[in-house]
Amino acid sequence: MFSSLVYDQEKRRAILRVYDNEKNYIIMPSKPKKVEIYSDIYEVRVEDKIKKVEIIDKMIEIIGDVIECSPLSTRHTLFCEAKEGGR
Secondary structure, three states, rough: EEEEEEOOOOOOOEEEEOOOOOOHHHOOOOOOOOOEEOOOEEEEEEEEOOEEEEEEEEEEEEEEEEEEEEEEOOOOOEEEEEOOOOO
């Protein structure tokens, strides 16, 4: 499994897309296996192993294996963990 977490700072929204593998992410980015949208997020915290972090304008993309997120709505914080393996 392979994941892409995109955080849009202006819209305060995070979108997690899960793919079967890295190849599907590159070839078919518009066809993820699973999509999760988190709204009203003011901060994203990521723990553990990250493959790559890209900053594109005001959007941040975090790419890794099996990223799992859980929102803490009272503080507008999204906690995410990136794990290795599972591909």
